[in-house]
Amino acid sequence: MIAIVDYRAGNLSSVARALGFLGHACEITDRAQAIARAERVILPGVGAAGATMENLRALGLDRVLLERVIGAGKPFLGICIGIQVLLDSSDENEADCLGVIRGRALRFPSTVDGRRLKVPQIGWNRVNLLREHPLFEGIPDATYFYFVNSYYPRLTDPDAALAVADYGLHFVAALARGTVMATQFHLEKSGAAGLRMLDNFCRL
């Protein structure tokens, strides 16, 4: 069973629908027990890092994720806001995050080289792989994925970076360390490439 963490925000059902389409059983849940017992855990969704962390803490799920999932070596996948909560902190609401990966979520600048940058980034962008990883199995370099984000991860732990994209600046679009993986782009909205990666995660 795959647990999709319900932290009372964002649209979680699209990830559940994609897993259903792929034939993987999943449950959207905020119950610590269910998350601790799951084989794999996905933290998806759009939203603000501050509100997400507050909700996770209020539900006691920050500890469950750190101790029973990530600490226990279970495959964990963060999507969009799910990549940012893995970092130490975020510019968004000056939030303290889970601190699993060294780094901070920064806001895209409003101008680059005197040209306006539209924030949030909304649309399909190329993702360039930095190294091989089972999560990207079968995905060619420079495949397009769907992004919706105003903030991007800046890692002080560059070894964790898995792929980068370019939106005014180069940023980390996917990361992985041990059994922890995360993408800034929406796997559940990225067509067949996103489905393939979700499927890869479920088979790890």
Add this chain to the structure above:
Amino acid sequence: MLSKRIIPCLDVRAGRVTKGVAFANNVDVGDPVTMARYYYEQGADEIVFYDITASNERRGIMLEVVEKVAREIFIPFTVGGGLRTLQDLRAVLLAGAEKVSIDSGAVRNPGLISEGARAFGSQCVVLSMQVARREPGARLPSGYEVVIDGGRLPTGLDALEWARRGQELGAGELCVNSIDRDGTNLGYELELTRRIAEAASVPVIASGGAGAPEHLLAVFNQAGADAAIVASMVHYGRYGLPELKRFLRQNGVEVREPFWPQRSLS
């Protein structure tokens, strides 16, 4: 960099697509789910559904369509048409749409934009506007007026002013439809699109008038649109999405090359 998006638009009345009959052989092309799947497989970057159902009682049919589409299509899709309340927005998003497109409902109640953005995030609130060209004047400095109710009712709102206000209220994208060009196949209203795209700090989607690949090239290169809506030019089989993308790519516009994996996915 971010690619330019091509977005087929489907008008749906009482659960059936109203235009679009000629493209797929021997399939039920009136079925919005079938058409959405077709465009998904053809490499559409997003899909928009406009519910042109006249009565409120039939809105449930559209929600069923949305639910079915959401189980089969794994790219973003937007639903618009007659959305007036926060409840309307919530219902469509819970049914599986990525974004809602609000139009007349936002003109009548601008608070709908801010409430929607607060409740669900700006990224899923598209402010759609129907725009008519007029003589510029003190009341309409840009010479573009917002009209509502399917283009029948002038509002006196200046389109540039409304775009600016909508963005301030929290709209995450602006969809600008020229009613002068809509249905003409003469090309997008480049001047209107350019002026709004220059003023906006959120993505601008051009709509109305697409009839040839050159029209998309112009709206991206000359008017600075981030995305373009296509309807009859693809619905009637005159052009295919892969062909449009090939043309744009050959002319230096970055568009998404869809990826289909080797391993079959269920």
